Amino acid sequence: MIPVCRIEDLPEGESVRIEAGDATAPIAVFHTDGAFYAIDDTCSHQDASLSDGWLEGCYVECPLHAALFDLRSGEPTCLPARKPVRTHAVTVVDGMLYVHPAVQTVPGRPVHAAPEEAVA
Amino acid sequence: MTAVRTVTVVGASLAGLHAARGLRSQGYDGRLVVVGEEHHRPYDRPPLSKEFLTGDGDPGEGLGPLALTDPEDEAELDAEWLLGVRAEALDTAAGELRLAGGRALRTDGVVIATGATPRTLPLPPLDGVHTLRTLDDALRLRAELRAGAERAVVIGAGFIGAEVASSCAALGLDVTVVEAAPLPLVPQLGEEMARVCAGLHARGGATLLCGTGVAGLRGAGRVTGVELTDGRALPADVVVVGVGVRPVTGWLEGSGLALDDGVRCDEGCVTALPNVVAVGDVARLDRPGTARTVRAEHWTSGMLQGDVAARNLLAGSTVERFDALPYFWSDQYGARIQYAGRREPGDTVRILDGDPADGGGFLAVYERDAIPTAALGVDRPRPFMRLRRELARAPQPAGR
Ligand SMILES: Cc1cc2nc3c(=O)[nH]c(=O)nc-3n(C[C@H](O)[C@H](O)[C@H](O)COP(=O)(O)OP(=O)(O)OC[C@H]3O[C@@H](n4cnc5c(N)ncnc54)[C@H](O)[C@@H]3O)c2cc1C
Ligand code: FES
Secondary structure, three states, X not given: OEEEEEHHHOOOOOEEEEOOOOOOOOEEEEEXXXXXXXXXXXXXXXXXXXXXXXXXXXXXXXXXXXXXXXOOOOOEOOOOOOOOOOEEEEEEEOOEEEEEOOOOOOOXXXXXXXXXXXXX | OOOOOEEEEEOOOHHHHHHHHHXXXXXXOOEEEEEEOOOOOOEOOHHHHOHXXXXXXXXXXXXXXXXXXXXXXXXXXXXXXXXXXXXXXXEOOOOEEEEOOOOEEEOOEEEEOOOEEEOOOOOOOXXXXXXXXXXXXXXXXXXXXXXXXXXXXXXXXXXXXXXXXXXXXXXXXXXXXXXXXXXXXXXXXXXXXXXXXXXXXXXXXXXXXXXXXXXXXXXXXXXXXXXXXXXXEEEOOEEEEOOOEEEOOHHHOOOOOOEOOOEEEOOOOEOOOOOEEEOHHHEEEEOOOOOOEEOOOOHHHHHHHHHHHHXXXXXXXXXXXXXXXXXXXXXXXXXXXXXXXOOOOOOEEEEEEEOHHHOXXXXXXXXXXXXXXXXXXXXXXXXXXXXXXXXXXOOOOOOO
C-alpha cells in the first residue's frame, strides 16, 4: 500500500505519477468523474507517461500517439496501443489516498479491475 | 462501391495495415490481399533509430515489440499476405497488378502504400556505409555498432540523422554529424527553434558540422573516413547517410496515375480513379481550401489516412477528407520533441513555458497575426497536448 497524497491535493481532472519503488513500475493516479483510478504510468505502446495524458471521463489519452485507455480496466479502446496497462486498487482512509499495486504478472494482462468502491 | 470483390493493398507497413484495418472495420468482407516487398509482417519503424539501436536485449527472432499486428488481429483482418513479393506494375485499365516473378493479380480496388525509401549520395559502395529505413537496415547497423565501432559519421542532421547520432552517442561512440545547410531543420522548425534543436547535439556529446558537404569516402572495401567539401577528412568506422527520403512510385510509371513527388490524390487520398487510393509517405494530397498539395512523412498521418482512404474507396467517391493537423515527434539525446501544426516562414515564435536556453525543455507556439499556427514542445508532453488540441480546433490563417 503506497500513500499518494491527501485527496484535496488531487483535484478533479488532475493526475499524479508515483514512483512505487523497486520492482514496481511507476503508477499514474487520476481523479476524474468523481472517482480515483490508478494504472501503470507507462503506455503499453511505447514509453510515454500516461499521467501526462488527456483525461476525458473514464479515459486517458496517451500524450505521444493518442491511444485511449479505459481507466477502469486498463484496456486500450483504440490503436496504436493493443495491450492493456495494469490497473491498481485505490482506497481512501481518513482523507488520505492510497494505491495498492497489483502483483507483477505476465506483462500485458491486468490482475485487478479498479475497485468499484473507489471514492471521490 | 459496387462489386468490389478483391482489394489489394500494396505495401505491408503502417499505412497499408491501417487501410486494411479500415476496410474491415467499415464492413468490407471481400477478398483482401496485402503485398509487401519485405519478408516481415508489418512492424513499427520509429523505434529503429531510437531504442532499437541502443537497446541491449538481443533482437532475437521475430519482431518482438516492433510488431504492428498480433495473431488475433491478423485473424480479424482475414487477409492473404504476399510477403517478400514486389509489385512491379499496375495496369489500371485491366485491373491487374503485376508482381515480381511474372504473376498477375486481378483486383477491383487498390491501396497504394509503398512508402518511401532513403535518398542516397553518389558514394562508392563500401562496407560500413548505411542508410536506415527497414528492420534489416537497422539489424545491420546495430550489429556494426556493437562490433567495436568507435567513430561514427552521420551525414544529414534531419530527424532521423539526429536520432541515429543520438543513439550512437548513447552507445559510447565518438559521433560527428555533417550537415550541408548552414543550420539543420530550418524548413521544418524555422531558424530560431532549429537553432535550439541543433544545440541538442552538443548537449548529447556529438559534434555537429554545418555548411559543409561530403566530397567522398575513404577506404577500400570498408569505409575508413569521410572527406568533406571544405577539405577536412573525418575518420569513421561507420557512416550513416540520412539525407531524406523519396516516395516509392517507380513501379507506377506507365500506370496512368499522376505522379509528382508522390502519388497525386485528392484531399481524401483518392487518385483520379475512384478505386485507387494512396496512403502514408507515398501519398501527395490536395490541401483542402488551398491550391497546395502535401505529402507527409509522419507516422500519425500514415496511421490516420488508412481509415479515410478505406472509407472513400468503399464509397466509390470522396465522402471524407483527411484534414488532421500534422503531428510528429522525435526522441534525441534524452529529449522528446513534439511538433504539431503548419508553420510557415515568417511566423513568429513565442515561448509559453520553460526556457530554450537552459536545456530543460520548453513549450513554444508559432503565430501569424496573433493566430497560433503550430506548436513545438521539448519535454513538455502535457501542455503540448493541450496546445495541440487547441490548434486542431482553432481557425487557421487564410491559405493554410
Ligand atoms: C528510422 C525511422 C524513424 C522514424 N521515426 C519517426 C518518428 O519518431 N516520428 C514520426 O512521426 N515518424 C517517424 N518515422 C516515419 C514513419 O515511420 C513513416 O512515416 C511511416 O513508416 C510511413 O508508413 P508507410 O506505411 O507510408 O510507409 P513505409 O513504412 O515506408 O512502408 C512501405 C512498405 O511498402 C513496401 N514496398 C515498397 N515498394 C513496394 C512494392 N513495389 N511492392 C511491395 N511492397 C513495396 C516497403 O518494403 C515497405 O515495407 C520514422 C521512420 C524511420 C525509417
Ligand atoms: S506511446 Fe502511448 S500511444 Fe504510443
